[in-house]
Amino acid sequence: DAGVTQSPTHLIKTRGQQVTLRCSPKSGHDTVSWYQQALGQGPQFIFQYYEEEERQRGNFPDRFSGHQFPNYSSELNVNALLLGDSALYLCASSSGTGLSYEQYFGPGTRLTVT
Amino acid sequence: GENVEQHPSTLSVQEGDSAVIKCTYSDSASNYFPWYKQELGKRPQLIIDIRSNVGEKKDQRIAVTLNKTAKHFSLHITETQPEDSAVYFCAASGGYQLIWGAGTKLIIKP
Numbered sequence: 001d002a003g004v005t006q007s008p009t010h011l012i013k014t015r016g017q018q019v020t021l022r023c024s025p026k027s028g029h030d031t032v033s034w035y036q037q038a039l040g041q042g043p044q045f046i047f048q049y050y051e052e053e054e055r056q057r058g059n060f061p062d063r064f065s066g067h068q069f070p071n072y073s074s075e076l077n078v079n080a081l082l083l084g085d086s087a088l089y090l091c092a093s094s095s096g097t098g099l100s101y102e103q104y105f106g107p108g109t110r111l112t113v114t
Numbered sequence: 115g116e117n118v119e120q121h122p123s124t125l126s127v128q129e130g131d132s133a134v135i136k137c138t139y140s141d142s143a144s145n146y147f148p149w150y151k152q153e154l155g156k157r158p159q160l161i162i163d164i165r166s167n168v169g170e171k172k173d174q175r176i177a178v179t180l181n182k183t184a185k186h187f188s189l190h191i192t193e194t195q196p197e198d199s200a201v202y203f204c205a206a207s208g209g210y211q212l213i214w215g216a217g218t219k220l221i222i223k224p
Contacts, residue, residue: 033210033211033212040217041216041217042203042205042214042215042216042217043158043203043212043214044214045211045212045213048210048211050210055210056209056210056211058211090157090158101146102148102160102163103148103160103212104160105150105157105158105159106157107156107157108157
């Protein structure tokens, strides 16, 4: 049973560029949440996708957008990259039929913006 | 919005002793409180969680307690071992998102 997977593992981009990160949820899960974790801090909620729709969004600008596909996998897109976007981006999957369900995390994508 | 505060930021204990990490939350609607362990360079791993209809939950050496009136919850690790060294995060949720504490770096001294 595959857990949550993310790609790529590491990524280096230049300010102003755009980036796409990918996530495949754990088998049996239909909900994907994205988090940004800066060095030495706790994860910050970006948004959650369920039934191919953004169900809830955290305090992130519109430069951060996402998508969920019919197979429940998801993408996180960040436009006009800033140095401050450098972080570990974590994807978490859960079963979305109710509130506050256990979230299981992928290994993350380390994004460095230069 | 919800805010979660976590203390201490660093905790150093002797191997075999107990460790306690405390969190407080602000939103009385929060009803789910997970704890995650994150080792350096790795993903957060869910180690235990508790819901608001339960006051205490145990899993071997790990226990979590919840005081809804005071809006605080705690993680207790007994008989600490070297492999317990990591950063521990508490979180709270009343909806779809998890609001996280800032983390506690637990150091186990030999």
